[in-house]
Amino acid sequence: MTSDSNLHHAAVERATAPAWQDDVRQGVRHARDLASLPLSPGERAAAQGAAANHKVRIPKAYLDLIDWNDPADPIRAQVIPLPEELVEQDGELGDPIADQGFSPVPRLTHRHADRVLLFPTYQCAVYCRFCFRKESLTAIGRGYTREALEPALAYIAGHPEIREVILTGGDPLSLPDKALAEIRARIEAIAHVRLLRIHTRVPVALPSRITSGLIEALQGRLMVTVVTHFNHAREITPATETACRMLRQAGFVLLNQSVLLKGVNDTVEVLEELCRELMYRLGVKPYYLHHGDLARGMAHRRTTIAQGQALAEALRARLSGICNPVYVLDLPEGGGKVPLGPCYVEAREGESWRLRGLDGEVRGYREVVGE
């Protein structure tokens, strides 16, 4: 190749440089980039200290959603550090759902027989201030290398009861296409694995990263489910709509998990709109609504369980079944995700039950079962 054609090649590459790279470059990449934003004095004071605990990163597409005139903006609350993050309460935990306790080999958590969490990277496209895994992200911090996953892949191959492999992290979609294709190929070569799940905030925070190349990297033998993480209807934009349409058209099943966050989505109106827009506009089925876990420095974002139950009950009455998420608590010490209600059983005596309807009225129900 002549140097001319090299230049030409480089120019073509520049012209077609993927849009997501600009989104990353023009966003907040380090705590020091926060200085150029119209922060409050408290946010400004918190920036360095909070970043030492949990990195700061906000792609431009997500940053642009912030209404800076609103100090309580729900997008801002998710990504801009606050002094409260540095206040630790009794009972908070470094590893709130015991990922470490159930990790037989590095980069893998196996708590339920049929599925494992696989951590190809501990880096994310956006760092959410409320992240339940923030301490392991900060402590481990590492990205993907092929070698680092070998023990985890060997473990999966040696455990035929595993049917679902869940790529999480960190954010698996922060990896290059090539790495994703490699990981997918290695997993699908294990005959007993049926489904590949990808837990990601990329369709929310960096939707331009959902490209045909990325989708191709994930397509193969396995059923693919992409579990997104939208917390507010304001995160649903034309760009996220395009990203989700591409993923759906590729044949992937789309689900969403939200975290219940005080000051972000702790009203029935906000949750109702979020769940409807997810299903009706994005074709993403609301899967879980997580009660805020016990990550350190997050007391200011947690609701009580009673508040969460009241919200879940109101949603059940207002939303269709497909729009309705299950309200769960991921138990510390690895008890798994348990539904917290609502519960409609008021009383029972033998085969006579007292059940509360969605209209609030309690009715009797008698079981009739053949011999």
Ligand SMILES: *Cc1c(COP(=O)(O)O)cnc(C)c1O
């Ligand atoms: C959340 C989680 C899963 C997935 O649970 P589902 O209820 O199937 O979504 C699997 N393993 C671990 C360790 C988890 O924390």
Ligand code: SF4
């Ligand atoms: S994208 Fe997920 S893993 Fe990453 S900081 Fe946000 S919540 Fe945590």
